[in-house]
Amino acid sequence: MAMTADRQDFSAFLRPAEGGGRSLELLVKGARCAACMSKIEGEVRALPAVESARLNLTTGKLTVGFEAGAGDPSLVLERLDGLGYPATLYDPGKAAAARDAEGRKLTLALGVAAFGAGNAMMFSVPIWAGLFGQELGPATRTLMMWMSGVIGAPCAVYAGMPFFESAWRSLRSGRANMDVPISIGVILTLVISFIETVLRGRDAYFDAAVTLLFLLLIGRWLDHRLRASARSAAADLLAMQAPSATLVGEDGVERRIPLSEVAPGDELIVRPGERIPVDAVIAAGVSELDKSMLTGETLPVRVAAGESCQAGAMNLGGVLRLRAAARSEDSAVAAIARLVEAGAQSRSKYVQLADKAAALYVPIIHSAAALTFVGVWALGFGPRVALLRAVAVLIITCPCALGLAVPAVQVTASARLFRRGILVKSGAALERLAEVDHVVLDKTGVLTEGRPQLIDPVPAAIAMAAPLAKASAHPLSRALAAHAGPTLLADNVVETPGQGVEGYIGGRRARLGRAAFVGVAGAPSSETELWFGVEGETKIRFVFADQLRADAAATVAALKARGLTVEILSGDTFSAVARAADAAGVEDWRASLTPADKAALVAERTAQGRKVLMVGDGLNDAAALAGAHAGMAPGAALDASQNAADLVFSGERLGAVVEAIDVSRSARKRALENFSFAALYNLVAAPAAMLGFVNPFVAALAMSGSSLVVTLNALRTGAGRR
Amino acid sequence: MDILMFLAPASVALALVGLGAFWWTLRSGQYEDPVGDASRILVEHERPD
Numbered sequence: 186m187a188m189t190a191d192r193q194d195f196s197a198f199l200r201p202a203e204g205g206g207r208s209l210e211l212l213v214k215g216a217r218c219a220a221c222m223s224k225i226e227g228e229v230r231a232l233p234a235v236e237s238a239r240l241n242l243t244t245g246k247l248t249v250g251f252e253a254g255a256g257d258p259s260l261v262l263e264r265l266d267g268l269g270y271p272a273t274l275y276d277p278g279k280a281a282a283a284r285d286a287e288g289r290k291l292t293l294a295l296g297v298a299a300f301g302a303g304n305a306m307m308f309s310v311p312i313w314a315g316l317f318g319q320e321l322g323p324a325t326r327t328l329m330m331w332m333s334g335v336i337g338a339p340c341a342v343y344a345g346m347p348f349f350e351s352a353w354r355s356l357r358s359g360r361a362n363m364d365v366p367i368s369i370g371v372i373l374t375l376v377i378s379f380i381e382t383v384l385r386g387r388d389a390y391f392d393a394a395v396t397l398l399f400l401l402l403i404g405r406w407l408d409h410r411l412r413a414s415a416r417s418a419a420a421d422l423l424a425m426q427a428p429s430a431t432l433v434g435e436d437g438v439e440r441r442i443p444l445s446e447v448a449p450g451d452e453l454i455v456r457p458g459e460r461i462p463v464d465a466v467i468a469a470g471v472s473e474l475d476k477s478m479l480t481g482e483t484l485p486v487r488v489a490a491g492e493s494c495q496a497g498a499m500n501l502g503g504v505l506r507l508r509a510a511a512r513s514e515d516s517a518v519a520a521i522a523r524l525v526e527a528g529a530q531s532r533s534k535y536v537q538l539a540d541k542a543a544a545l546y547v548p549i550i551h552s553a554a555a556l557t558f559v560g561v562w563a564l565g566f567g568p569r570v571a572l573l574r575a576v577a578v579l580i581i582t583c584p585c586a587l588g589l590a591v592p593a594v595q596v597t598a599s600a601r602l603f604r605r606g607i608l609v610k611s612g613a614a615l616e617r618l619a620e621v622d623h624v625v626l627d628k629t630g631v632l633t634e635g636r637p638q639l640i641d642p643v644p645a646a647i648a649m650a651a652p653l654a655k656a657s658a659h660p661l662s663r664a665l666a667a668h669a670g671p672t673l674l675a676d677n678v679v680e681t682p683g684q685g686v687e688g689y690i691g692g693r694r695a696r697l698g699r700a701a702f703v704g705v706a707g708a709p710s711s712e713t714e715l716w717f718g719v720e721g722e723t724k725i726r727f728v729f730a731d732q733l734r735a736d737a738a739a740t741v742a743a744l745k746a747r748g749l750t751v752e753i754l755s756g757d758t759f760s761a762v763a764r765a766a767d768a769a770g771v772e773d774w775r776a777s778l779t780p781a782d783k784a785a786l787v788a789e790r791t792a793q794g795r796k797v798l799m800v801g802d803g804l805n806d807a808a809a810l811a812g813a814h815a816g817m818a819p820g821a822a823l824d825a826s827q828n829a830a831d832l833v834f835s836g837e838r839l840g841a842v843v844e845a846i847d848v849s850r851s852a853r854k855r856a857l858e859n860f861s862f863a864a865l866y867n868l869v870a871a872p873a874a875m876l877g878f879v880n881p882f883v884a885a886l887a888m889s890g891s892s893l894v895v896t897l898n899a900l901r902t903g904a905g906r907r
Numbered sequence: 908m909d910i911l912m913f914l915a916p917a918s919v920a921l922a923l924v925g926l927g928a929f930w931w932t933l934r935s936g937q938y939e940d941p942v943g944d945a946s947r948i949l950v951e952h953e954r955p956d
Contacts, residue, residue: 219946242943293933300926304919325911332915 194440195258198274198429205253206236210275213247213265216240221270228268232260247272274429274441288413291406294344298399301340305392306885308333312389313882323385330382330389337391338375344398345371347405363543363588366550370579371398377576388573393580393884400892404589407596412611414603430462431455433506444513451509457659461498465507467491472502475660477629479804480756484713497804501660503680537613538856539591550871554578557875570877577874580884582867590859590895597902598852606820606835607845614831618815618846619853620796624744625787625809627801628755628765630819631839632737635802637661637713637729642668646725649690650717653678653697657686661715661729662697685715695719731761737769740839747846749798754783756805784808800842802826817842848902855902859895866891 202208216225222240225247229238234255240247249261258274265272308329315321345368352364371394378389432440433452447453447463455461461474473485476498485501488494493510554575561571595612602609609615626632637660639647651669654662656678675688675695685698696703696718703716705724718724734740744751753774755762762776775786783801787809790797799806799813802822810816810829818826820835827833834841870887873879879887932938 219949222943222946223950240943241940242946243940289933292938293930296926296929296933300922300929304922307918308915328911332919336919 194434194438195262195274197440197442197446198258199251199256202250207251207253207256209249209251209256209258209261211247211249211261211265211272212275213240213245213270213272215270216242216245225265225268225270228264229261232264233257235261246275288409291347291402291409294347295399295402295406297340298344298395298402301337301344301395302392302399305333305337305340305395308336309389309392309881309885313885326387327382327385330378330391333389333391334379334382337395338379341371341375341391341394341398344395344402348398348401361543361547363539363547366543366547366579367397367401367588369551370394374576374580377572381573384569386569386573388577388881390576390580390881390884393881393888396885396888397580400888401588404592408592408612411592411596411599411609431459447509447513449509449511453507453509455500455505455507457500457502457504459500461494461496461500461505461507463496463509463513464493464511465496465509466493468506468508470503470505472500472505475499475501477635477757477803482629482757484758537591538616538853538860539588542860550579550582550867553582553871553875560875561877574875574877577877577879577884578871581870581874581879581887589892590863590899591856593896593899594852594855594859594902597899598848601902602832602845602848605841605844607841608833608835609845610831610833614815615849615852616856617796617831618798618849621798621815621846622749623790623795624749624751624798624800624842625790625813626741626751626753626771627799627803627806628753628757628762629731630802630821631800632753632765632769633731633733634837635731635821637664638732639664639668640728640730644668646717646727648672649719650697650725650727652690653686653688653695653717656680656688657697659686661713661727662686664729665715665727690719693719733765733768734837734839736838736840740843741769741771743840743843744846747843749846750795754778754786754809756780756783756803778805780805780808784812787813798842798846801830817845852902855899859898862894862898863891 199207199209213225216222222242225240226238229235229247229249234252234257235249236252237250238247247265249258262272262274311321311329312326312333315326348364348367348371351362352368355362355365374390374394378391378394381387381389429441429443430447430451431454432442432447433454434440439454444462452468453462453465457472467488467490469490471487471489474488474494475485476482476495479495479497488505494505494507496513557578558571558575561574562568566574592612595609595615598615599609599612629635647665647668648670651666651672652675654666654669655672656674657663657680675686675690678686678688680686681698681702684702685696687694687696689695697715700706700714700716703718703724705716705718713729715727715729716724717727741751751771751773753762753766753769753771755765755774755776756778757776759776762774766772766774778786783806787797787799791812791814796814798815798817799809800817801807801810802819803826806818806822807826807829810818810826815832816830817832817834818830820827820833822830822833832845834845866887870879873883937944
């Protein structure tokens with residue numbers, strides 16, 4: 186092979202940067218401290234053609250700037266690897282999407298609202314003092330009201346924009362969301378307050394309008410932060426899997442390219458341990474494919490030139506040369522993607538708690554305000570007093586509890602889960618998870634670890650085979666080598682893809698691999714196995730199986746203890762699923778299911794009125810994940826499954842499922858408590874406003890007080906039980 | 908009370924300066940990497956180019 190084979194061309198990952206150069210984004214693992222940061226930046230900057238290198242410690246993203254027309258990303262990757270920080274490349278398209286323009290807009294609106302609330306309040310305090318008989322002449326009071334209005338009103342208009350826009354959108358589609366009463370309340374308050382100021386009246390609510398928006402924006406901002414951080418963490422998880430392909434150019438040079446750029450007819454190379462990037466036909470090479478992500482089946486499948494293979498399968502054996510048969514979007518994933526989309530649509534119809542509350546709240550409050558206006562006027566107080574009281578009702582019943590408390594609860598809950606390695610993609614996901622009453626588990630990769638482990642290790646036998654096992658990269662060999670202590674490597678090792686390895690141990694020829702390769706005649710077995718034999722001696726058999734996760738049985742028991750029913754739906758064989766179900770303590774299970782079967786069964790349970798939580802990792806689970814009431818996927822899952830799932834958990838523990846359910850239930854309880862508090866508060870405040878007991882001071886006090894209570898309550902989420 | 912005519916606009920002007928400063932921090936990306944910025948002060952300055 187040519188020299189170029191070692192160094193791949195990654196130029197497809199470069200992006201044009203300002204000033205004619207090009208830039209590259211990488212995700213760097215393990216950089217945590219100031220020293221790592223300066224070392225990484227310094228070393229990368231010292232590379233040829235590198236102009237700048239800046240590491241963002243918060244996100245772990247390294248941005249490298251190259252001089253115009255030069256630069257080799259593979260040098261950067263090599264150097265980082267040499268420093269001990271493995272890095273993966275970001276797809277340029279995805280990196281650009283990560284820029285958070287909406288977040289900045291929201292933050293600025295929050296800043297403006299804070300400024301407006303503080304300064305309008307400053308001029309309101311003298312007015313409040315005047316309410317209690319202090320010396321404040323009518324002229325000074327009007328001046329104060331003008332100052333408060335000049336500062337408060339523009340700020341309220343600017344900070345209210347996110348709400349006005351959302352209210353307008355919702356009205357145009359013929360529905361009324363929570364932002365409609367907020368917008369009506371704020372606009373009406375501003376208008377009435379200006380009229381009062383002009384008429385030299387007593388009550389102006391400029392400060393109340395801005396403060397209301399400030400408190401609501403905090404909720405909105407928290408909600409945005411939650412979704413943005415979950416999105417970027419999810420993107421990082423997927424970048425770790427390096428969704429890229431190795432393209433062999435016509436000149437024989439290998440290039441790494443983003444998956445989305447693979448075209449049919451491209452020649453690709455897939456090394457052992459890598460996944461098949463797109464549906465393809467094998468042009469050359471022999472190997473074994475692990476299709477467990479696609480079908481749930483744990484037994485590897487042998488493939489040779491001329492056969493076709495599907496995207497997502499893992500190459501276990503030799504190097505494969507492929508001829509791409511489809512684009513990434515059109516690969517076997519496509520059929521599943523359509524099912525995922527259908528599921529996601531049904532899920533988007535889910536109405537969140539806050540919106541449910543808003544549907545109840547909006548008509549009640551608006552009728553109460555209208556009733557106040559009509560009633561007070563009818564009682565002979567005149568239209569001005571009637572309008573002021575109606576506005577007081579709108580302000581005092583401010584929907585802070587709905588706008589602030591739910592996001593606060595969800596942020597607290599997802600922060601708690603995040604610390605335990607569980608990623609929540611949205612607040613709605615948390616709400617749906619809390620309602621779950623039936624759990625469907627996939628077997629391979631969820632109940633089990635998803636990779637083979639040696640059963641019944643015999644130390645003497647392992648020690649004999651270890652010199653050969655350590656020389657091979659095959660997953661079974663590695664599982665075997667993991668049990669062996671330090672040992673010498675075998676000499677003259679030759680690996681035959683799809684068959685096994687041969688080498689010399691202590692001068693004698695030995696083989697490790699398939700039964701036929703080692704010289705055992707016909708020994709079929711349902712299990713994954715490896716044979717070892719030194720020439721002329723008895724052959725030894727090693728049996729492997731996909732082991733249950735250590736806490737699988739405990740997790741199933743914990744789920745049952747919480748009143749949930751548990752079921753296994755797997756694509757693997759009958760006997761394999763039966764064994765796993767028995768060990769985990771699950772009575773309900775089905776085997777040999779296709780991806781469509783799984784989705785259909787989940788839909789069937791849903792039709793029976795069950796709220797299903799699907800936990801799955803493979804492509805065969807993606808449709809079921811999207812169709813279920815809530816979906817969870819382990820961090821090692823394929824990107825299609827992670828995209829379809831609401832929650833992603835990293836780490837080895839299946840117990841994350843139980844933790845997530847506990848925290849989501851606790852969050853739901855806190856949110857409902859907050860709603861009850863808000864209802865109770867409005868039950869007292871609304872009549873008081875109708876009767877005219879509310880003035881701007883009382884309104885300000887009540888608003889901050891109620892917001893504080895719901896926020897403090899939200900902070901209790903998930904506390905107590907571990 | 909005439910002093911109010913001076914003090915009130917002065918206080919608002921000061922607050923506007925604060926708002927402007929906040930806008931500047933936001934624009935110049937100072938909230939992008941809080942962890943990194945906290946660490947950077949511990950690192951010796953790069954050679955002036």
